[in-house]
Amino acid sequence: MNARYGMTIDIDRCNGCGACMVACAVENNIPPAHAGANDRKGLTWIRVYKVDNGKEYPERRSAFVPVLCQQCGNETPCAHVCPQQAVDVDPKTGVVGQMPERCLGCRYCMAACPYHARYFNWWDPAWPKGMEKTLNPSVAPRMRGVVEKCNFCHGRWHEARQRAAAGGLAASEPVDYVPACVEACPAGAIRFGNLNDATTEVARKSKEPDSFRLLEKLGTDPKIYYHSKRDWVKTIAEAPRPGAGKENVRG
Amino acid sequence: MTTRRDLFKITGGAAVGALLTPAPWRMITDGALWSENWPGIPRPARGEIRAKFTNCTLCPAGCAMKARCVGDQPISLAGVAGHPLSHGALCPFGIAGHHLPYHPERLLSGAVEDAAAAIKKGIGEGGRIAVFDTRPGRTASWTYRRAMASLPGGLYLRPQAALNGNAVDLSAARTVLSFGVPLLDGWGTPGNVIQARGNFRLIQVEAIESRTAAMADLWLPTNAGEERAMASIILNGGMDHIARELENGPVLVLGPEDWPEIVELNRKYGALGRTIVSRRDAPVPDTWKDAAPEMEWADAAEGSIRVLLIDETAPGAYVPWHSLETKLSRDAVVVAFTATRDGYARHAQFSIPTAVFPEALDDIPAAVDSPAGVFRLSTSLVPPAAGTIDPAMFIARLAGIDAASALRDRAGAICRSARGNVFHYADSKSTPMKEMKADAFWKSLNEGACWIDDLDPKAPAPKLVARAATRASNVSLVETCGAGLVSPLFSKLHEESHVRLARHEIALNPAGGFHDGERVALQTDCGRIAMTVLLDPSIPPGSIQAATGADVLDLCGGVTGAKVVRI
């Protein structure tokens, strides 16, 4: 049976520490920011945003929301628009994969993604001298001019697949593995698993009434379920609140 | 005879024929490979994948780590699941700790011989020598104490001990009242706090809606600088709803410093002995017992120190320079052992480069939230950079004592005590200390293990000593791993997302009239530092949130208020 890997992210447990962001960069050979990079030109496959209830201090309440590629399941916007099929949706795992070697760098997929989960290499990657020794051999570094995004740590999935195959698991059986951000979160706010397997924690939690997905009405069928007991937090799933001045300015 | 027509026919036919083979199509497809990565893009090294274990030294938590290595080179770090103290959690600083040896700002050279000569001269002329240790309790700390005992008039100085050196047992707490302490954002051992979080109700009194305030069960906003006043009100019976909360014990009251109000509240609500407990340190060899005593730096006589050696290798408490400086004599020599230019190296005459995590073999003393004493090693995952000096060896040699096997000797003393258990990282199994021999214990420690003491049934009731506040009141400081280096990947959290405050960034309320990204100066009576503004509506108007750093602590320590000026 095919797997549908997904996540539940408990916003009530996330304290915005950023461990997931750093672990993702370590695992996926994402270079540190080039001089002159800002939060609109960075490479943050998973990015923690600070959201709030729209009120002024001291009624203001904040929360932290990690946003990564939502691995859209229905008419995946980026896969549909890539002119050279550099985005492929794997039916065996549900993961939306990005092929930087085939990417032309036209950035149409970035315009198509409503979750802003795709990032462009505006510069060639550069690491301080010696730090390239710490690169992960399971993931190829990318050069400038191509788009990249979270792929649920495909390198780790691949290693798990190889170990499972060596242990006799059939190729059609889904494997158990954890992406770097899930492993790194000290609060255990991010959980990962097979949504098609009703016994997994993510499958169960995704069905709870306090779980919601971002921009559900767009019909993208994302695989990231957010969870919060706070009602005001649930409103972040909806379209932007109109009116100037209350925009999120940090995170 | 071959005619031109024949030639055309053959060539044409060959061309059409070639098109019917896979060759040209393959070559076109493979041509894509040439555009994949140009020279200059680093390729990760290949090799055997191994796991090594260590403990983090970037803060006193000392969280257990599993390093994924290619050959001998660590390429990523993760927690050790099931660890009784850290429960498999790591903070972002630790996760990228293996990058520190390659940090471009790292200090790698210093005038070692000149420093040694100046020290000898100072001692030779009868001056007093002192060591200031930013993270006391380590085995290296004992080496300094032994060294100072060997030198005439030698002093061992340490920063003020929070909670008077007692420990917090968070698992025992049912209500925690915190006055601006970042309990959920870097305090104690993150894994331990998260594990205990479900057991207690957190009331956070703070001017800013910090991360901890945002996640607390109840956030009491105060005006900037009035946290202490609120503590006083609560102590004197005002705010019944808080008093009612505090009846749900055991209670723990925490403050950024040991204010008298905090001490009193803990006493009043019975925290002493229940959530605040005394803790015995890991045993040491008997021969070390005649080492110099620990002395809080403030207790040293003014103008009395001729040679001050500062060990800043293990990030810990930073004492503002203008305070520390008062203890120096007129012709004092200051030598800083450090890996960064940004700490005491700014004030020392000599800066001697030292190893960074994970280069050196060192131990980490117990964190504030560990009721039991511990002993764990940070192993050398990569060789120390050329030119770096081991400060413990340097100072030991200076004093003529032998400390080359200090860590092993201490392990031996712990083994002989037959107390406690050893938790092994590789298989998550625990062995009682009394069942292990010294050699096996030392081997385990190096391969990934942690000794955890038994709780002392005859422990005396802890004593708390009240201190006055020393920091500027309207500046809220966010911890950023002390004065140490952070991985270059922290740009993800700083420039590339602003989810954490970077060094030399201050967060202000938009109503203050400043623009996002504006260059300003944070100014106090001690000077000014250029900063970049980040607008954040969670900061109340009038408050300033800044990231710690030695220079910011120098600026904001011991003054009443800071202000932001345009430059």
Place this chain on the structure above:
Amino acid sequence: MDKEFITRGVKRCSGGKFLLWLTPWVLLLAFGLFSAALVLIKGLNQTNMDNRFAFGLWIFLDLTVIALGAGAFFTGFLLYILKIDDLKAVINSAVVIGLVCYSGAVCVLAVDVGQPLRAWFTFWYPNVHSMLTEVTFCISCYLTVLAIEYLPIVLKNRRLREVPSMLVFEHELHKLIYVLAGVGTFLSFFHQGSLGGLYGVLRGRPFAFREGLALWPSTFFLFIISAAAVGPSFILLTTWLVEKISRKKLVKPEVPGLLARISGLMLAVYVLAKTVDTLVWLNRTSPERGFQGWQYYSWRPFGTWILFAEIVVFGLVPALILLSPKLRANAGWRLSAAAMACCGVALNRFVMTVQTLALPTLSFDPFMSYYPSWQEVGTFLAVVAYGVLVYSFSFRYFQLFPQERDLRVQTPPQREERELITAGRY
């Protein structure tokens, strides 16, 4: 000195004066090429585009010039398929403008992508679902068509005609002109439409997303109609400009009127279609996806004024002016209306590219703003300079305006011209 290359019967300024005219444009081209080289060598960090503004000045201007250059296909369609013969007066000029617009746009696109050397991947691994694949194929084919349509203009040059094989080639080519026009119309229909489709299919951007017919969102058809509407207007404007600069009468007076009428008619159709589409989008399409229409216009500076400007001020008003015979007959009104129509289409392309990306999609997104860097502006100025240079060259040496000779004040032919009569009428 280059008199032999200049069409017989028309007057052009001296070679020296021509070089003087060319000089600033060559300098601008050099500056623009330098900007483009910087971007190609150092990477796209030279621009002010970023992860939120993945498209910027270049895409907006590319879409605009392709719409303006639509005069080439539409005039060809009207002339060769619908047989409106009066348009013969401007078809050559339209083709040159089209060629310049499309080749310039393609050059800018080559700089705009992160990996220009991989441009052939779209042909090798095409994605049938993607509008951009369609755009790539069609624009490449259409550029080829335009180049082939440009050839006869080149080959009709006085000197080149003296080469017999060129004469024959040109003659044969001219037989194909109906085929070329038909193919060009077909290809243009599709890529103008697909450029609109690029935005209309973005289900992740409810501001741009539209319902439509089968796989084609309404923006597909709207872009075609608006391009067809603005093509003749742009030809009108450029013809007037060239007349002004060269100080010659190039077309008979009824031609601008004809162009204006065609443009006005198409523009009126467009405004009607656009109004219907906007109403459906605001009341059904967008709310169904969770985004209320009015909230798009609450983000300053893009208030409802921009919608009003696009459809009414720069859409309905010029349509009405161009449809009114009295106003159309007056050059001032006619040219203003044509200019407003062009602005309207530019505004529409701006709204679809820049405003789409500026507006937030997630509730914790801020409104984003963007302005181009000098390298981006420079690269585009290179296209403008290139266009002026190619057009100037074509105007000087090729017969872009067949009616010019008849309109020229009759003066006795000069001595040299009498002696140099050789084969061919020209």
